[in-house]
Amino acid sequence: MPLYEYLCEPCNDKFEVLRTISKGADPATCPTCGDNGHRVLSVFAAVSVGANGEPVPAAMGGMGGGGACCGGACGCS
Ligand SMILES: [Zn+2]
Numbered sequence: 001m002p003l004y005e006y007l008c009e010p011c012n013d014k015f016e017v018l019r020t021i022s023k024g025a026d027p028a029t030c031p032t033c034g035d036n037g038h039r040v041l042s043v044f045a046a047v048s049v050g051a052n053g054e055p056v057p058a059a060m061g062g063m064g065g066g067g068a069c070c071g072g073a074c075g076c077s
Helices: none
Strands: 002-008 013-018 036-049 055-057
Touching: 013 036
Parallel strands: none
Antiparallel strands: 002 013, 002 036, 036 055
């Protein structure tokens, strides 16, 4: 699922929401004031799921593909 970044203008605060692509264009509720933040496109990170079920940014998770700490180089896996 992609991670979308939103900007809340009343707070001037940025927050991130993990949601499906079909919901990506929808407004997101600001966690600080409850107003609707609008989406900003400066940071767009595709997120995959790591070995333990945690979200992993593709830029990091796509490199090793092996062990959790080193990609297999140290024998941890
Ligand atoms: Zn806000």
